[in-house]
Amino acid sequence: MQSEYGRAKLAMDVRATSLWTEWEQQLVEESDEKSLRSANGTIVILNTIGVPEIDSAGYSSIRAALDEYHEPYEDLDPEELDWLDPDPVSRPLKAMFIPNEHALNTQALLRGLATAFTRAQGTLVDAHVTDVRIAGDKTEGVVLSTGEILSSPSVVIAAGAASRDLLGALPQDIRERIPGMVSGYGVALLIETAEGRAPDSVIRTPNRAFACGLHAVPRENGRIYLGATNNISPEPRDTPAIDDLNLLLGCTRQLRKDLVDGRVDKIYVGNRPVPLDGFPLLGEAGVDGLWLMTGTYRDGLHQSPLLAQDFAARLTGKPHDTDLDVFTPLRAPIQAMSREECLEAAVQHTLALGYEHDWGIPVDWPPVIEDQLRRLYSEALDEFDPAFTPPPELLASASPEINEALHTYYRAYGERL
Incomplete structure (x- = not known):
């Protein structure tokens, strides 16, 4: 909230929130999923872990943004929160409930998207793209790992942290003027709680320690998704570091003392796409027909309804959201901080x-x-x-x-x- 670029990104998040109810309903109607939602609202806690310059300031910033956008929220007594039972040295000092900030079962979302897409006569190709074909200043298609070529005058690269690997065909003077991409590598856990009971809402702290805050997201059958770490890495990673696992397991004391009696069902490893200046890459990439829709860091899934509609308009020549042009890929480094x-x-x-x-x-x-x-x-x-x-x-x-x-x-x- 301290820079015009940060505020532009926040505005995207707020607008995306307003699209999710209709977006979810449409996907449910056009797929076999009964529901995508896994939580009703979000509880933000401010606990005794961390430093006031980050945690307290972040908590205050959340409230300021909610007030500015007239989003409803209510203060809660942290001692009366159901499910939460932290170690005394990690007890929450404040809490608030944000009723319109929900959570999704991402596996159901991906299944629903694939089903809806194919039923709309879309074609899913089960192969990696290894290169983009460019002739002169025009895009011609992509090359698959199988050697097959898919021809198209328009290509949208939305491959997350791996997107930078597909820009090799660009002329060097163009490629060097697009922010490179690094990975915000992170680890999360799917935990079966000792009592087999999950909270009804998301419970989370503000962002802190370079990461997206400690958060427990309810899943089916009394399980929770516990996340998440964030470490900047030159390359995407696909295996968890022991230090990240130790951190997450140690953080369970901030939520419930008896989580140590639970069971880890699954370890998730992911890579957030982080441009070198920290802001999204949205728009044409210097040659006709080549588009970038990536670099969203932690906001991509949440912004997906907004970005999907905007890029559909851009690709079909319809009026699009010019507010997003500030994040055009071919740009000087955005300076959001002194x-x-x-x-x-x-x-x-x-x-x-x-x-x-x-x-x-x-x-x-x-x-x-x-x-x-x-x-x-x-x-x-x-x-x-x-x-x-x-x-x-x-x-x-x-x-x-x-x-x-x-x-x-x-x-x-x-x-x-």
Whole structure:
């Protein structure tokens, strides 16, 4: 909410929320699914884990956004919340209920989309795309891993964190002016609770520690989806890191003490698409007929009804939402934070990682660590570019591959300043 670009992304989320009821109903009618929804509303808690610069500020920002958009919510007494029974040192201080913020069973959603699509005479091709065919300044189609070629004058790349791998056919001067993509790799768990009982609503904290907050999402048969970690990685990953599993399992104490008696049914590993400047890539990619619909980071599934309608209009030449043009792929790096704001966010989120890991250190050590982090990140910022500042999670990643990608992207526009 501190920059025009962040507010534009928030506006997209709010508009997408208004589309979901009709979108869900249409998918249910056009598929074999009885329902896609898995939770009624969301309870946001502010507990004693984390740091006030992030958790308390995030909680206040949520309320400010709800007020601004006239979205209903109500304050709750955290001690009276059903299902929640945390360890005393993790107890919530505040809570609010957002009745229009629901959750979906994503497996049912994907089944419903596939069924509705094929019944509408769409064709699903079960093969990976390995390349995009471009001749001159026009798109001709795609090449499949089977060697088959699918011809089309229009191609939409919506492959999440893997989207960048399909831009190799673009001329270098165009490719370098599109933000590269890295992965927000994360782990989540499907847990069968000890009592076989899940909450009726989502229960979550605000975003913190570079991640999307601790959240428990009800699933069928008394299970919960527990998520989720977020680590910036140069490449997508498909196996969970032990450290992420340890963090999630340790976080169960923030929700219910007896979750340690439950059972892990499944481990999920996913990769969020994170552009080098942190904002979506929506629109044509420098050659006629090639489109990007990716880079949505944590918002893609939620924004899908909005983006689907908008891109259908763009591809068929109908009026589209020009507000999304701010996120055109061929762009100079979006600067949503000053260098000072980026530095402070990187320091505070890194410290929050320690508290979420329940570090046991002398009380006088955190200020020393904070001072060292500020010095380390400040030196790293000075090495990046005099004009451009990366998102704080990329600054804190300390990845040579990501640093080199940032330098390449910044050079493409630094020469034009």
